[in-house]
Amino acid sequence: MARILSIRGVERRFDTTLALQSTDLEVAENDFITILGPSGCGKSTLLRIVAGLDTQTAGEVTLDAKRIQGPGADRGMVFQSYTLFPWLSVLDNVCFGLVERGLPRAQQLEIAHGFIAKVGLKGFEQHYPKQLSGGMQQRTAIARALANDPRMLLMDEPFGALDHQTRELMQELLLGIWEEQRKTVLFVTHDIDEAIFMASRVVVMSARPGRIKLDREVALPHPRHYSVKTTPEFAELKAELTEAVRVEVRAAQQAAAAA
């Protein structure tokens, strides 16, 4: 499959600390890649570099063979914090990027209504973000990013602040959308179940300075039902990843204790 994103030898240094070292990752069209790792391993930093919100101190990131120079509409992002614009309704939040592109209003509305329906928020178009629950806000944020029709979707622990049940429903919703559209996704999380359930590939990062230490294909068939989480294949992969992450979490703790 065609490769769309290429991360080569990327390093990020903050003053004296090395957050990310010689990281390589190739992302193919339609991949759903989840990135796992202990806190502070630089997984969010990597995602922010791809988004163009942060700049690497060495190495290169290319999207469709073009160097990433800064943020752009071709890489939609969903953040862990709630980043809907509080002064705009759900509808206008979803239209935000379309307005920027100068689409006629009728076309904006058609696209926005489609995505609002897809994330199950029909009837909430005129609500302000503060009138919505956390889960609904993140669904709006997903609709807002998708409405812009980006080349790929970057997600930085988007469900991290949600309660467990909402989180599982959100995973199913996002996976359903992906199964339908096959939009390329790079998804950072520290939840191993979440990482396996949604991914076509899981990547594990080491403790700081982060680099990629494990890269596993997830061969579970699509469409995936949540019951896949109880299958032996799932359990086997989970055991391997749990071990891999655990080692890194310990390493991170020891490094913190030594410092």
Next chain:
Amino acid sequence: MKPLAPIAPGLRVVLGTAFFVVFVAAWAAATFGGFVSPTFLADPLTMLRSGWVLLTQMNFGYDIGMTVWRVLGGFVMAAAIALPLGIAMGAYKPVEAFFEPFISFSRYLPASAFIPLLILWAGIGEVQKLLLIFIGSFFNLVLMIAVIVGNTRRDLVEAAYTLGVKDASLIRRVLIPGAAPEIAEALRMVLGWAWTYVIVAELIGASSGIGHMITDSQALLATDQIIFGIIVIGLIGLASDLAFKWANARLYPWAALGR
């Protein structure tokens, strides 16, 4: 009473009114009871009677109109320059670095100390009064607006960038709408301060206005008129404050949500 426990709306109004009653009652007791000489403090009824005479026979309405006009004129001038400059300072750090130290210094200059200079430069006409209000409100307003705009949530800015926003529309579509309710609050506060400056301006070298009436009354030992003038100022200030609050709530309904 429990700390921080909310109060019923009806009780709030009753308590708020009660203190006015207590205050006027104490005033009436002190004056009618003969504890204070009328030379120093008129009683409430005399005050109301002379207020009526002022309004009906001495054209005090014109003085009120002049004072309101001066406040609004000076305030609108200050706001017209402070808004664009404050937004530019909040958005662009070099602009802030250029103006901020000077404005921080200027805002500690007591506006009333400029009166002699202003009389020298602008005479004792309207320009001098408008300039005094301008000096009194402009510097504070600019700094407040710059701080408000500069405090825009960074995650909202980043979200906007990933939706394809460029710098000019970031200011127009994110910084300004996000800061608007707080800027409106700042305007409301500064308008309150402008009221204190206008009276100072009218105490010296004015031939009309509430402050002028108060100075004239001082010469006649007419404490009833002085108190009436002060109360009129308080009432107009309260009315403009309520009007501002009402307008803000109507203009920015989203800002009050979830507070």
